[in-house]
Amino acid sequence: MLQASFDTAVVADELRRYQKFAKPGQPSPHIVQLRQQQAAARQASSQSKQSLIKAAAAFVREAGIDVPQRVALEVFIISWIDANVPKDIVVAS
Numbered sequence: 001m002l003q004a005s006f007d008t009a010v011v012a013d014e015l016r017r018y019q020k021f022a023k024p025g026q027p028s029p030h031i032v033q034l035r036q037q038q039a040a041a042r043q044a045s046s047q048s049k050q051s052l053i054k055a056a057a058a059f060v061r062e063a064g065i066d067v068p069q070r071v072a073l074e075v076f077i078i079s080w081i082d083a084n085v086p087k088d089i090v091v092a093s
């Protein structure tokens with residue numbers, strides 16, 4: 001999800017930079033390509049967010065965790081993981 005949102009931001013920044021100096025009329029092939037990349041990045045971002053929400057909903061349901069009202073599920077689960085999952089993972093040899 002982080003990678004998809006980073007890609008979306010990078011493409012959007014580049015598109016803004018090129019559109020600023022674009023001549024009126026038909027867009028250049030480069031701008032058209034950037035718009036296509038932006039659409040693909042947005043779609044990947046949406047799909048990754050949907051996957052996260054689906055996995056988080058299944059996890060919350062199976063673990064019996066109560067999600068507070070008016071808190072987005074993805075925000076809650078990320079903060080729950082940060083608070084409850086140990087950061088130091090020891091690999092047994």
